Amino acid sequence: MPDVTIVGGGPAGAFTARLLASSGRDVTLLEEHHNAGEPVHCAGVISPSLLETYGVRPKLLGTVTSADVVLPDGSAIHTSKRMPYALIIDRMDFDQKLVDRAVTAGTTVKYGVHYKAHDISDKGVTVDTNVGQFRSDILVGADGQNSVIAASLGNNQVKYYLRGIQVDLKYRSEEEEKMILRLGNDIAPGFFSWQLPLGDTTRFGLAVAAQYGTPKQYLDRLLDNLGLAGKERLKTYTGKIPMGGRRTTYSDRLLLIGDAAGQIKPVSGGGLYPISLAAPALKEAVDRAFSTRTFNGTVLSTYERSWRRAMGKSLSRGNWLREYYDRLDDDALNEFGHLFSRPDIVEVLNDIDIDDPGTVIKPILRKKGVKSAVLKAYLRARK
Numbered sequence: 001m002p003d004v005t006i007v008g009g010g011p012a013g014a015f016t017a018r019l020l021a022s023s024g025r026d027v028t029l030l031e032e033h034h035n036a037g038e039p040v041h042c043a044g045v046i047s048p049s050l051l052e053t054y055g056v057r058p059k060l061l062g063t064v065t066s067a068d069v070v071l072p073d074g075s076a077i078h079t080s081k082r083m084p085y086a087l088i089i090d091r092m093d094f095d096q097k098l099v100d101r102a103v104t105a106g107t108t109v110k111y112g113v114h115y116k117a118h119d120i121s122d123k124g125v126t127v128d129t130n131v132g133q134f135r136s137d138i139l140v141g142a143d144g145q146n147s148v149i150a151a152s153l154g155n156n157q158v159k160y161y162l163r164g165i166q167v168d169l170k171y172r173s174e175e176e177e178k179m180i181l182r183l184g185n186d187i188a189p190g191f192f193s194w195q196l197p198l199g200d201t202t203r204f205g206l207a208v209a210a211q212y213g214t215p216k217q218y219l220d221r222l223l224d225n226l227g228l229a230g231k232e233r234l235k236t237y238t239g240k241i242p243m244g245g246r247r248t249t250y251s252d253r254l255l256l257i258g259d260a261a262g263q264i265k266p267v268s269g270g271g272l273y274p275i276s277l278a279a280p281a282l283k284e285a286v287d288r289a290f291s292t293r294t295f296n297g298t299v300l301s302t303y304e305r306s307w308r309r310a311m312g313k314s315l316s317r318g319n320w321l322r323e324y325y326d327r328l329d330d331d332a333l334n335e336f337g338h339l340f341s342r343p344d345i346v347e348v349l350n351d352i353d354i355d356d357p358g359t360v361i362k363p364i365l366r367k368k369g370v371k372s373a374v375l376k377a378y379l380r381a382r383k
């Protein structure tokens with residue numbers, strides 16, 4: 001009987017499979033599609049250091065060395081960096097390369113296999129699929145934002161979803177390496193929109209919480225306002241971002257990772273960085289379980305403690321920023337934007353780490369006049 005069955009061939013499943021198989025585990029990865037990486041529901045933004053951690057070289061679509069944050073009143077905060085802030089990768093190619101690496105490490109990958117249900121007993125886990133049963137000692141749920149495996153644990157839904165949409169337009173951005181983020185309740189309430197230069201094309205996307213209606217209406221309006229409504233739409237992608245985390249990410253013989261575990265950066269909705277921290281924690285917990293041949297929730301709970309420790313500070317800073325941001329109306333966003341355009345603050349923003357943007361909070365709060373402005377906006381928003 002294999003040691004571990006993983007459901008889901010996205011980055012969470014493939015990266016975890018590679019780590020486990022590299023340490024000698026017998027791993028079977030089940031993916032319902034006939035290829036890895038389809039359909040794409042990601043902007044493909046990743047930091048250079050994170051890409052190194054994943055250890056693959058996907059097709060590079062763009063590089064970001066400067067960013068404008070455009071405020072509701074149309075003014076902008078300009079930031080730039082000597083080194084790239086971010087790379088824009090071909091996400092399908094990235095996922096496929098991650099699966100290739102997992103296979104090289106010894107993982108057995110089965111495509112076209114749709115997980116239906118599972119049963120856990122003293123003897124192991126049995127997974128029911130469209131092509132029959134798979135048995136193993138441990139099941140890893142890496143089945144994405146709509147995870148049926150996460151739901152099987154009961155009372156384990158994420159707090160809410162952001163609904164995202166993006167299009168690749170036949171349009172060359174004026175500045176080849178500039179990312180433009182737009183804020184405002186008419187643009188993308190509760191989140192932001194992104195414009196990413198990809199050479200001859202440009203990716204425009206945004207996400208909104210469900211109560212604000214469909215993201216498409218916001219994207220159509222944005223493109224209209226930018227005078228780009230007539231440009232050819234080469235590709236459209238949609239997807240949901242699970243926000244607010246899940247109650248639990250483990251149980252007897254069961255572990256969750258990635259979107260299935262609600263491991264998402266609160267500010268940007270990015271999921272690739274949390275996976276890079278959670279997968280080593282998962283491997284350690286699995287190693288511990290096999291070393292004692294004990295697969296119960298008590299042993300596997302070390303996984304949750306460990307990934308929360310690895311991401312803890314970053315998550316709490318991010319949650320703080322998200323909650324604060326959610327309270328701001330357009331006037332407050334403009335006020336902050338004007339304050340943050342000050343050269344001493346832009347200097348801090350220039351050094352932002354896109355994997356953990358919350359690290360700029362403390363240095364910015366230390367700048368003159370910022371604490372009182374933050375407090376004033378907070379109190380006004382509470383009224």
Ligand SMILES: Cc1cc2nc3c(=O)[nH]c(=O)nc-3n(C[C@H](O)[C@H](O)[C@H](O)COP(=O)(O)OP(=O)(O)OC[C@H]3O[C@@H](n4cnc5c(N)ncnc54)[C@H](O)[C@@H]3O)c2cc1C
Binds near residue numbers: 142273
């Ligand atoms: C619009 C948008 C833009 C985003 N942009 C970024 C970004 O720029 N940077 C970033 O870091 N993150 C971004 N994200 C988030 C990122 O895409 C996810 O966090 C990431 O894909 C999570 O990886 P995963 O492996 O957990 O899940 P997924 O990538 O969703 O993979 C899950 C896999 O499980 C398979 N599966 C599901 N159910 C079953 C089943 N029953 N049986 C078998 N297989 C199954 C699916 O086919 C899929 O292959 C974005 C998300 C959205 C929606």
